[in-house]
Amino acid sequence: MIEEKFDAIVIGAGMAGNAAAYTMASRGLNVLQLERGEYPGSKNVQGGILYADMLEKIIPDFREEAPLERHLIEQRFWMMTDRSHTGMQYRSDDFNEEKPNRYTIIRSQFDRWFNKQVQAAGAIVISETTVTELVSDAYGKVIGVRTDRAGGTIFADVVVLAEGVNGLLGARAGLRPTPKPEHVALAVKEMHFLPRETIEARFNLHGDEGVVIEAAGTISKGMTGMGFVYTNKESISVGMGCLVSDFAENDETPYGMLEVFKKHPSIAPLIEGSEVKEYAAHLIPEGGYKTIPELFGDGWVVVGDAAQLNNAIHREGSNLAMTSGRLAGEAIFQVKSRRDPMTKQNLALYKKYLDDSFVMKDLKKYKDMPALLHTQAQNFFLTYPTLVSKAMENFLRVDGTPKIEKEKASVRAFREKRSLTGLFGDAWRLARAWR
């Protein structure tokens, strides 16, 4: 068994854990990283969009080697009813830049690469090892971990908990609660394979250009949820997610909803004839700012999804995970270089870095959104999409009805479904939560 004592143990080799381990190892710290998967990435699921800026701050020249799928030049937002979608679309040739801003990635492959960089930076990485327990001293300071491999405690000055949304260790040690069903979404996802020329033709792409579609509306049956379609080089990721609390109250199954989404007349032609090679499911933290737990303590810090650092409104998670991992690593390095102990007081530096970063600023900005979308789900995901679709149809269908009557009908429909105060109230609440 491992006899030496490490400067830091990192639990998990996802985005947050890899960022933390890389940051510390490349600064000369003696780092042990433990991952329960067969290899780093084999347990991890994402849509997934990679935001370049946050990785650049860790590995500036990642574009040369990282397994990237397509750089995104177009985003589509679709508001869906059962038979239609009303879309907003943004496409720009400016996204075909030398250093593109967003890429699609395949997580299992990406994490494996990222972790190779961690190893090259000098960290010891052990996979196929589940950490089963945090070990504390008599004063409650975390001093190491136990795993499901033979041998006793492995000791370290500090433990970085990068264990993802199902952070069992932190919850069992009483460092944070188990997430509530209304604060996590369950997403199911399939990988649909098609020849790359077919994908490029269907989505109007050249070379490595890519498109993503984010869809919401009646597809989630009145629950707080979203569907997505992301283009990879030779595959399309198709998925659907809803709050767990909503699933618990409804009759829908997650795979049933995914099937309905895939058969939607706007989606089906895009994936027609594809070969499905994998079906995955994963939780996404969606509680936002108000659900962020204690982030540091004596001998430990928590980063990424385990700390609910996820911006569901913008569908950003990995970048918050990477940034929190990097900042935790930098803070630990600072404390270490001053030869100070890894006490709660000293590790508060991590929280300070995080507060000064986009991570906390963005999450604070949207602090009221999760609750609003949850309590108003029926309106935002059923009523409004239906009304908008009806209004669009009224506007476009030429059938001899005078335009003024069509317009009045659309307005009437809105007011019938939702009182004027209701409409204004929703707009006001949305605007406030967005601010």
Add this chain to the structure above:
Amino acid sequence: MSTQAARVEEKLFQNRYLVDQGKPHIVVQPHTTPSKNLLAMTKICPAGCYEKNASGQVEITPDGCLECGTCRVLCEPQGDIVWNYPRGGYGVLFKFG
């Protein structure tokens, strides 16, 4: 078996697993009548691992588990189940994720 259960089995068939034989990582606690959330798992579990048996109890066969944690969030706090990760290296092995 319902058609939906059949459909999810077809989906799981695409995946790779290394099952830790005889060591299920999720265990349902003995009960006579399942709680509302535990019963809901027969519908919500994305891998269809939960099933109601003939005498009305909810059982789990976690071989096809995707390790999402939905049942943990819904059922562990009330003590309906005990949820652990599989032993290192076992469980679902995503090629793409």
